[in-house]
Amino acid sequence: MHPRKKHVLLILLLLLSSKAEELDPVSTTIAVGMAVGAAGVTGFLSTSIFYYFKESCRPVWISFNSTRLKTDLDNMLFGQHIASRIILKAVNGFMSNTNPKKPLVLSFQGWTGTGKNLASQFIAESIYSKGMKSRHVHLFTSTFHFPHKHMINTYKSQLQQWVRGNVTNCERSLFIFDEMDKMHPGLIDSIKQYLEYYDNLDGVSYGKSIFIFLSNAGGQDITNTAVEFWKAGKGQTEITLKDLEKTLSLSVFNDQNGGFFHTSLIEKNLVDFFVPFLPLKEIHVVRCAMAEMKARNLRPNREVANKVARDMIYFPKDERVFSSTGCKTVKHKLNFYI
Incomplete structure (x- = not known):
């Protein structure tokens, strides 16, 4: 490379470092433009610079950090030895697979305040540079996004479009559905086809996306198990997934007021893990x-x-x-x- 271009590239790298955040957007844009112009560098380089400043579906913005996820789960998700272990193994395995056959589908179950939203945040922050603020992370809250029962057919159509459109834009998309226990039954089945074992649907591949469902459903069963262990003089860390998993899927499936009521997602075994969040001491x-x-x-x-x-x-x-x-x-x- 010509020495002049090397010098300009060095300037660009400095601008793209953390120090660039100290510059106002106009100054940064002018500086980068002058540097590119001075070097006569166009095409690939100018496109690369653009993607450094504007979030895109590229490794510079999306890169899984397993160590960060483990550290966050170990240090900030309190009292959740089962959830921490499942989440770490599930996300690690999925993100290390270059060609997964289906999206990763997790269902977080437990009472409010036990860490379900926090765990979702940790997953987002371990994958996306901008964490929950990433344009590739999509949070749906049932009572806000789908409030009216009489509009369920409209919601189904919108939800399909939102998922298909965002995955088309970036196959490494994360969808979080909060308050599943308050979602209208039947609505979530509208995206069932996106969670199945398909290479692609109409040219769109969903296999690298992650879907997380958050729900209070099953919370009572989890609590009952924790109380039983306590009454038997056993420590909470002695509770295993086997003690809860079957009961969880059944209670969620039969919750008449919840979004998973008799859902084909459970009938077709499309939920990879039901993750229990234990009550806190x-x-x-x-x-x-x-x-x-x-x-x-x-x-x-x-x-x-x-x-x-x-x-x-x-x-x-x-x-x-x-x-x-x-x-x-x-x-x-x-x-x-x-």
Whole structure:
């Protein structure tokens, strides 16, 4: 390469480093334009520069970081030894497969505040440079996106278009469906064909996408199992997936008010893993409070964290073993003590 072009490329690399964030968009655009013009570099290079600044479906924006996922699950998903193990193995295996036969489909089950949304966030952040803010991560909330039962046929058509259009744009897309227990039965079946074992449908391949369903359905069964283990004098970490998996799929399938009610996704075994999220104990709530203080750039204070945890409602009532709301209200209660 000509020395002059090497010099210009060095300037471009510096601009594309973290220091470039300190420049305003206009200055950055002008600087890059001048550098490219000075070097006489066009075509491939100018296109590459464009993709460095504008998110695209390219490795510079989408690159799986297994170490980050493991670290986040180990350090910030509290009390969820089963979920952490399943998620890490499932996502690792899927992302390392260069030609998966079907999308990865995960269903996160458990009461509110146990970490389902947090785990989804960790998956997004381990794959996409912009995490949950990536244009390739799509979050649907049942009560917001699909509120009216009489419009279910319209929603079915829209959902098919949204999924097909976004996967066409980027095969490494992530779809998260929150509040599945509040979704109108039958709606989610509209995308069944996209989750099956097809090389492509009308020229679109869905095999490299990930679908995650979040639901409170099955939460009572999970809690009952945790209480039974506690009454038997067993530790919560002794609970295994086998103790919950069959009960979970059946309770979700038979939940008449939920989006999985008699769904073909379960009948056809298209959900790869039903991931149980266990109820949290007081020690887990303390850890949540400590993590929240650290996230706010505050010095973690164990005494404050203990006060927040003691303020929670627990069950069984007399023994105060499990938090009724998990870590959901920790942020607001922390404001009071800080």
